[in-house]
Amino acid sequence: MKKKFRKVKEQITRIFELPAESIEGAYRIITIGDKSLYMENHMAIREYTLKKLRIETKKNEVIIMGNDLILRKMGERNLMVEGDIKIIEFKD
Amino acid sequence: MIFEYIWNLLIGYVIITVEGLSVERLINIAAKNGIRIWDVKRTSYASLRAKTSFIGYRKLLKNTDERFSIKISKSKGIPGEVKRLFLRKALFFGFISIVLIVSFFSMFYWQLEIKGAEEVDENELLEDIVSMGLSTPMLKRKLDLEKVEDRIIIEYKQISWANFTSKGIKLCLEVVETNIPDEPKNPLGSSDVVARKDGYITKVLVFEGNPAAEEGQTVKRGQTLINGEFFDKKGNFRVYDADGMIYADIWYMGQEREPLYEKIDIRTGRSYLARYLLLGKSAGYIGKRNSFDQFETEIKGCVYLGENLGLPIKVITEERFETVTIDKRKDKHAVKRIAKNKASEIALEMIPDGTDIIKEKVFYSETEDMMYATVFYKTNENIAEKVINE
Numbered sequence: 001m002k003k004k005f006r007k008v009k010e011q012i013t014r015i016f017e018l019p020a021e022s023i024e025g026a027y028r029i030i031t032i033g034d035k036s037l038y039m040e041n042h043m044a045i046r047e048y049t050l051k052k053l054r055i056e057t058k059k060n061e062v063i064i065m066g067n068d069l070i071l072r073k074m075g076e077r078n079l080m081v082e083g084d085i086k087i088i089e090f091k092d
Numbered sequence: 093m094i095f096e097y098i099w100n101l102l103i104g105y106v107i108i109t110v111e112g113l114s115v116e117r118l119i120n121i122a123a124k125n126g127i128r129i130w131d132v133k134r135t136s137y138a139s140l141r142a143k144t145s146f147i148g149y150r151k152l153l154k155n156t157d158e159r160f161s162i163k164i165s166k167s168k169g170i171p172g173e174v175k176r177l178f179l180r181k182a183l184f185f186g187f188i189s190i191v192l193i194v195s196f197f198s199m200f201y202w203q204l205e206i207k208g209a210e211e212v213d214e215n216e217l218l219e220d221i222v223s224m225g226l227s228t229p230m231l232k233r234k235l236d237l238e239k240v241e242d243r244i245i246i247e248y249k250q251i252s253w254a255n256f257t258s259k260g261i262k263l264c265l266e267v268v269e270t271n272i273p274d275e276p277k278n279p280l281g282s283s284d285v286v287a288r289k290d291g292y293i294t295k296v297l298v299f300e301g302n303p304a305a306e307e308g309q310t311v312k313r314g315q316t317l318i319n320g321e322f323f324d325k326k327g328n329f330r331v332y333d334a335d336g337m338i339y340a341d342i343w344y345m346g347q348e349r350e351p352l353y354e355k356i357d358i359r360t361g362r363s364y365l366a367r368y369l370l371l372g373k374s375a376g377y378i379g380k381r382n383s384f385d386q387f388e389t390e391i392k393g394c395v396y397l398g399e400n401l402g403l404p405i406k407v408i409t410e411e412r413f414e415t416v417t418i419d420k421r422k423d424k425h426a427v428k429r430i431a432k433n434k435a436s437e438i439a440l441e442m443i444p445d446g447t448d449i450i451k452e453k454v455f456y457s458e459t460e461d462m463m464y465a466t467v468f469y470k471t472n473e474n475i476a477e478k479v480i481n482e
Contacts, residue, residue, distance in 0.1 A: 076123045
């Protein structure tokens, strides 16, 4: 049921070109080169070290790997990471 | 970014060190409770460093338990600096003392300056001002400067305006002096106004005295225009130092003449060649001598004798033309113009500098051989002249 409802929501979002993050709760990632990454609609930090940052979202998990990772900004729903970003991985 | 940085400096923030296992939990707690943290950096396996505001730090302490040890390693921003300043008591009290001392001294005027006094003796004026209660140092608030200004104007006749202006701790008095007219020699101060030239009065302005002339009247030089001594309507004898301005139309005349004929020499048509020997400055004729009464010459030839020897001997050949003198009539208009210019120069010399000419009239008359021009210039001048009554 839940899956069907989610699919209907996705279709409505696509047809009416509505912002997905506000309707579906999707997260948005904006990177500026490989030096900084801005993320909206995250849920919590799972793990944080200078080389790895695991971020939990509604749908999946986002893993950011690199060197000298610093959380420049940390808010309830958005964050900003700076450092030498090497890999951005999306894990279910 | 820059505004955020300035804002953080203004409100102040702390750099905290968090120690404990799974410090990510602290980050999530901070995020969930709306605690603003930034520049979060993992320093070791069980510690991290972050920045947060003073309020954020207190909130963190409240919302976390014994599992985390949160310590302030540094505080930054203006509130922190002010706090540090308060801890440095000598600096703080020294600063306050200086502010108080400067404020105290600026409540007084420490200097008094006078500007604009040329005829009036500055030192004398300064002494008088001091005697009126303005002596340095003086408290700014207690001064009634308007009264002092009025007294200065009353006591010093030469001063027509006085004003005090404040320039920090200096009080500046600006004065404007006026020219006092000379006292009349007559002890009673009586004088009349008379005409210094003949004229036709166009305007009468009486300042003092009784008018003796009116507009439209022709007056002669020396005639009284304003009386200084007279009996008024009630029969009282009045004595005034008469003064006023009387404007009158004045005519200036210049006259000159210019001859209508000019003498010119013309050739009759007769001529002859004359030859003479020139020895230095002496001349000796060769052949025919001069037989015309009036002539003009043209040199036709000049031969040097003994040129190589350097002797001053010359033989000069010249043609002589007989001439007669006749009277030639000049162009009448040109003669008129010349006569008028000459007459005009004479009239203009009599007119004072800077006076405007309001009308010009020219008259011509001629005789058989002469053209006469008379030029009149009209001006409007103040003909009032003061004469002291003995």
